[in-house]
Amino acid sequence: xxxxxNTAADGPDQEDxxxxxxxxxxxxxxxxxxKGWRYWSAVNNTEVGIWYTAAAFGFMLFAGVLxxxxxxxxxxxxxxFLTATFYNQVYxxxxxxxxxxxxxxxxEAVAIILLPExxxxxxxxxxxxxxxxxxxxxxGGVFVAGSIFFDAAPNAGWFMYPPLTTDxxxxxxxxxxxxxxxxxxxxxxxxxxxxxxxxxxxxCRPPGMRLNLMPLYAWYVLVVAGMILFAxxxxxxGDILFELERMFDWPFFDPSRGGDPVLWQHLFWIxxxxxxxxxxxxxxxxxxxxxxxxxxxxxLGYSWIVLAAVGTGFISFGLWVHHMYTTGLPAISLGFFSAxxxxxxxxxxxxxxxxxxxxxxxxxxxxVPMLFVAGALATFVIGGLTGxxxxxxxxxxQAHDTYFVVAHLHYVLIGGMLFPLMAGVYYYWPIIGARxxxxxxxxxxxxxMFVGFxxxxxxxxxxxxxGMPRRVWTYPEALGVGISNLVxxxxxxxxxxxxxxxxxxxxxxxxxxxxxxxxxxxxxTLEWLARMPxxxxxxxxxxxxxxxxxxxxxxxxxxxxDKGRFYLPxxxxxxxxxxxxxxxxxxxxxxxxxxxxxxxxxxxAIMTGAVFIFATFHWWTLTITAMVLSIASIIIWLWRGTxxxxxxxxxxxxxxxxxxxxxSGPDSIGWWAMFITMTGDATAFVGLIFGYFYFFTIHADFxxxxxxxxxxxxxxxxxxxxASAWTAALFARILNRAGRVGPARGLMAAxxxxxxxxxxxxxxxxxxxxxxxxxxxxxxTVWVLAIWTAxxxxxxxxxLGYCLARSYADRMTHEYDIDISNVALYWHFAGxxxxxxxxxxxYFPMLM
Amino acid sequence: MNRLILEPTEVGVINGACAxxxxxxxxxxxxxxxxxxxxxxxxxxxxxxxxAAVPESEGLDLFIRNGCAACHAIRGTPADGxxxxxxxxxxSRRTIGAxxxxxxxxxxxxxxxxxxxxxxGIEMPAFGMLPKDEIxxxxxxxGSLE
Numbered sequence: 001x002x003x004x005x006n007t008a009a010d011g012p013d014q015e016d017x018x019x020x021x022x023x024x025x026x027x028x029x030x031x032x033x034x035k036g037w038r039y040w041s042a043v044n045n046t047e048v049g050i051w052y053t054a055a056a057f058g059f060m061l062f063a064g065v066l067x068x069x070x071x072x073x074x075x076x077x078x079x080x081f082l083t084a085t086f087y088n089q090v091y092x093x094x095x096x097x098x099x100x101x102x103x104x105x106x107x108e109a110v111a112i113i114l115l116p117e118x119x120x121x122x123x124x125x126x127x128x129x130x131x132x133x134x135x136x137x138x139x140g141g142v143f144v145a146g147s148i149f150f151d152a153a154p155n156a157g158w159f160m161y162p163p164l165t166t167d168x169x170x171x172x173x174x175x176x177x178x179x180x181x182x183x184x185x186x187x188x189x190x191x192x193x194x195x196x197x198x199x200x201x202x203x204c205r206p207p208g209m210r211l212n213l214m215p216l217y218a219w220y221v222l223v224v225a226g227m228i229l230f231a232x233x234x235x236x237x238g239d240i241l242f243e244l245e246r247m248f249d250w251p252f253f254d255p256s257r258g259g260d261p262v263l264w265q266h267l268f269w270i271x272x273x274x275x276x277x278x279x280x281x282x283x284x285x286x287x288x289x290x291x292x293x294x295x296x297x298x299x300l301g302y303s304w305i306v307l308a309a310v311g312t313g314f315i316s317f318g319l320w321v322h323h324m325y326t327t328g329l330p331a332i333s334l335g336f337f338s339a340x341x342x343x344x345x346x347x348x349x350x351x352x353x354x355x356x357x358x359x360x361x362x363x364x365x366x367x368v369p370m371l372f373v374a375g376a377l378a379t380f381v382i383g384g385l386t387g388x389x390x391x392x393x394x395x396x397x398q399a400h401d402t403y404f405v406v407a408h409l410h411y412v413l414i415g416g417m418l419f420p421l422m423a424g425v426y427y428y429w430p431i432i433g434a435r436x437x438x439x440x441x442x443x444x445x446x447x448x449m450f451v452g453f454x455x456x457x458x459x460x461x462x463x464x465x466x467g468m469p470r471r472v473w474t475y476p477e478a479l480g481v482g483i484s485n486l487v488x489x490x491x492x493x494x495x496x497x498x499x500x501x502x503x504x505x506x507x508x509x510x511x512x513x514x515x516x517x518x519x520x521x522x523x524x525t526l527e528w529l530a531r532m533p534x535x536x537x538x539x540x541x542x543x544x545x546x547x548x549x550x551x552x553x554x555x556x557x558x559x560x561x562d563k564g565r566f567y568l569p570x571x572x573x574x575x576x577x578x579x580x581x582x583x584x585x586x587x588x589x590x591x592x593x594x595x596x597x598x599x600x601x602x603x604x605a606i607m608t609g610a611v612f613i614f615a616t617f618h619w620w621t622l623t624i625t626a627m628v629l630s631i632a633s634i635i636i637w638l639w640r641g642t643x644x645x646x647x648x649x650x651x652x653x654x655x656x657x658x659x660x661x662x663x664s665g666p667d668s669i670g671w672w673a674m675f676i677t678m679t680g681d682a683t684a685f686v687g688l689i690f691g692y693f694y695f696f697t698i699h700a701d702f703x704x705x706x707x708x709x710x711x712x713x714x715x716x717x718x719x720x721x722x723a724s725a726w727t728a729a730l731f732a733r734i735l736n737r738a739g740r741v742g743p744a745r746g747l748m749a750a751x752x753x754x755x756x757x758x759x760x761x762x763x764x765x766x767x768x769x770x771x772x773x774x775x776x777x778x779x780x781t782v783w784v785l786a787i788w789t790a791x792x793x794x795x796x797x798x799x800l801g802y803c804l805a806r807s808y809a810d811r812m813t814h815e816y817d818i819d820i821s822n823v824a825l826y827w828h829f830a831g832x833x834x835x836x837x838x839x840x841x842x843y844f845p846m847l848m
Numbered sequence: 849m850n851r852l853i854l855e856p857t858e859v860g861v862i863n864g865a866c867a868x869x870x871x872x873x874x875x876x877x878x879x880x881x882x883x884x885x886x887x888x889x890x891x892x893x894x895x896x897x898x899x900a901a902v903p904e905s906e907g908l909d910l911f912i913r914n915g916c917a918a919c920h921a922i923r924g925t926p927a928d929g930x931x932x933x934x935x936x937x938x939x940s941r942r943t944i945g946a947x948x949x950x951x952x953x954x955x956x957x958x959x960x961x962x963x964x965x966x967x968x969g970i971e972m973p974a975f976g977m978l979p980k981d982e983i984x985x986x987x988x989x990x991g992s993l994e
Contacts, residue, residue, distance in 0.1 A: 084968035085872055085969065161869070164870065164871055326867075401869075467863065472874060474875050476878075
């Protein structure tokens with residue numbers, strides 16, 4: 001951009017230093033984090049991202065200590081350092097914490113910090129949702145991890161297979177409940193982050209950044225967040241069935257009453273296998289940012305890597321049965337899943353070859369991040385090769401549940417996730433800490449970790465092939481794996497010392513060490529616009545992008561951004577603002593007012609957490625109280641913080657562009673968030689429906705011919721009522737838009753009443769026919785589907801009532817109608833859910 | 849229910865281990881497959897089908913009196929419990945407690961006194977409160993049930 005263009009616009013004179021200083025002061029003030037105890041009400045992506053990252057690393061260190069105690073126990077045969085019962089808690093928590101409290105959350109945490117910076121956005125679209133997710137994670141994490149200090153931790157493995165875990169005799173106490181409820185709560189936080197990151201990637205890119213100009217990291221975020229959206233809900237559905245069996249004896253997994261323990265394995269691994277890629281891809285995303293910088297050239301094969309990432313995401317949903325080769329499934333299934341498991345090596349290989357080719361064609365600058373990247377690729381390839389071995393069913397039958405698999409999965413996870421993450425820590429630390437981490441300590445840490453890792457895990461391949469099973473607290477001397485285990489234990493401590501070197505490097509006092517220079521690695525992407533130390537506002541002005549590496553390829557770029565020659569260089573109204581653009585082309589659509597600090601997300605998270613924690617201990621009165629308070633706090637949060645009517649319809653965002661401050665429908669971010677959330681919700685519902693038809697498939701007669709169902713009459717009435725509520729919501733939106741506020745209000749009220757009546761009628765069917773959910777799996781399945789749908793009716797009724805109140809309070813008008821627009825969208829999903837439920841429960845049995 | 853069918857090709861003892869996590873004592877769920885010529889196998893099956901050759905001893909009396917029979921069966925005696933393993937031919941087994949220790953009278957006595965010491969999480973209560981000589985008598989008697 002030239003100066004001539006800039007002066008042509010009738011905005012402020014960006015060449016005047018006085019003007020710029022005033023703008024910077026306003027921006028700094030608007031985006032500053034709150035001080036004192038109010039600091040914890042911060043919601044900006046920088047603060048929340050850093051808390052999130054620190055918490056996830058804290059959990060990693062905790063799970064690492066658990067791993068070391070296991071290695072001490074296993075160092076010599078027949079050791080008694082840990083008792084069997086305690087060891088079982090330790091190994092269960094090690095897996096659970098590493099997966100649920102470190103590997104997945106660290107992706108969300110790092111993406112919350114980096115994504116807005118890479119997209120030249122000032123914040124993510126829903127900062128308070130990020131904060132809510134963080135507090136949920138923190139509370140749930142401490143609850144699950146802390147249980148071990150009370151000798152009450154889950155003790156049946158991170159996979160929780162029934163019947164071991166559903167039978168009070170084998171797993172007395174609250175362990176499995178803590179696992180199920182604590183993690184369900186954290187899964188909600190993960191889904192919140194997924195919604196946030198998808199909308200952030202699709203709608204908050206800078207002008208001109210078309211999809212094919214996005215940094216690769218953003219592509220990976222999009223793929224992974226999409227995977228979370230489809231992988232976590234089946235687990236939530238499984239958790240619901242599981243907890244109903246544990247608490248109320250509904251026999252979903254009990255074969256003596258028609259249930260099937262293998263259903264849990266399906267639901268768990270439909271989540272569990274994509275999970276591996278949910279963990280792996282974001283780490284590879286860091287590699288995709290680091291490699292071009294240190295090769296000092298753009299990535300080779302950008303489209304290949306995007307296709308490979310998307311391909312991996314798709315294929316990863318078709319592999320789950322390779323965790324179940326020994327459950328006795330038909331050979332044809334094994335053949336299919338074995339082939340799919342081999343196939344995933346192809347897109348994974350593409351990504352690795354793209355990195356190697358980029359390095360080969362560039363001039364590689366060797367540094368600590370590159371060292372970790374090189375170590376990661378080597379380690380991951382070894383893990384990948386053993387993966388191809390265990391993907392073959394006959395080999396897996398031999399290696400299944402032995403230390404061979406332990407070695408394989410650690411090569412994959414540490415090579416594919418931890419080493420790239422450490423590369424990312426060394427690479428991105430200047431953005432957080434304004435200084436580079438120590439080159440010397442980094443090298444020491446890398447070699448300790450790399451050597452320690454291989455010493456610890458390479459011998460496990462042999463231990464496994466010699467017959468050492470997984471998840472054992474000890475082994476007999478006669479097995480002959482004593483030496484191999486001793487070596488592994490020594491390696492584990494060497495590895496841990498490497499981790500401690502990094503911890504020291506991050507935490508050590510810096511004294512007067514000077515700040516790093518800006519863009520210290522000479523990278524090409526937007527996040528390196530950050531000043532050292534970084535300003536709270538993110539970017540000085542939101543740039544126009546025409547290249548994948550604007551810092552390398554767009555002339556005079558940094559100076560233009562710094563002098564505020566792009567969009568939003570000021571905060572005239574003292575409000576936090578960022579740009580919303582179109583999904584495909586990145587055309588400016590809207591100037592989004594982003595909410596500022598608030599304690600409401602934290603309060604709502606505490607209340608929601610209380611629901612899950614009280615339910616774990618069956619304190620029902622407290623649970624219901626917490627549930628009411630949780631709903632109330634969410635409503636207060638929404639009422640005061642969302643869909644606020646701006647003081648003017650549009651504003652000048654710079655460069656002579658005027659943008660609206662409020663939009664509803666598909667142009668708004670809230671509509672997208674609702675759409676994405678409900679997609680996840682529908683996936684969980686599909687998980688429950690899958691349960692119904694799974695039982696139909698495995699039983700010769702399901703529903704059992706003697707069983708009484710919910711009947712046809714009451715479900716049909718319920719369906720009619722659901723349909724009227726759905727129609728009412730739809731027409732309320734249309735009439736309100738058309739300015740006929742009175743009739744619209746009438747429809748909102750009628751729809752609200754109809755949906756509550758629909759829910760009650762749907763439950764009346766099974767109730768009046770006396771369906772006993774603990775008698776057999778059929779009534780249990782009917783009840784769970786009816787309750788799921790009834791809850792959606794209840795929530796839909798509440799939403800319509802909320803819209804009515806907003807309308808009366810003049811917070812929603814015919815022009816400013818985000819609330820009813822999003823609620824109508826909700827009703828499309830709720831109506832669909834009701835239709836499928838009634839069709840399945842009432843009409844499907846008539847076909848037989 | 850899955851069935852695993854193995855076809856032995858050579859005579860000998862083959863070790864196995866429980867692979868899927870099965871509860872507290874998962875590490876100690878070993879088993880042995882003893883492969884013998886067919887005639888020897890037929891003889892073994894015939895011998896195992898016989899009721900116990902109960903030797904004259906106070907052991908049986910103590911066994912019944914202390915309630916062991918509530919869980920264990922010994923065919924040919926009034927002991928007919930079904931919760932715990934059948935002990936009719938205990939002495940003909942190579943190991944006790946699913947491969948933990950060799951079947952000796954001493955090991956049987958220690959096992960009866962504190963089973964939890966051998967196998968954490970076991971449902972059998974400890975009988976360490978019985979007088980030592982009673983445990984020894986029971987163990988000696990069980991150890992003679994070929």
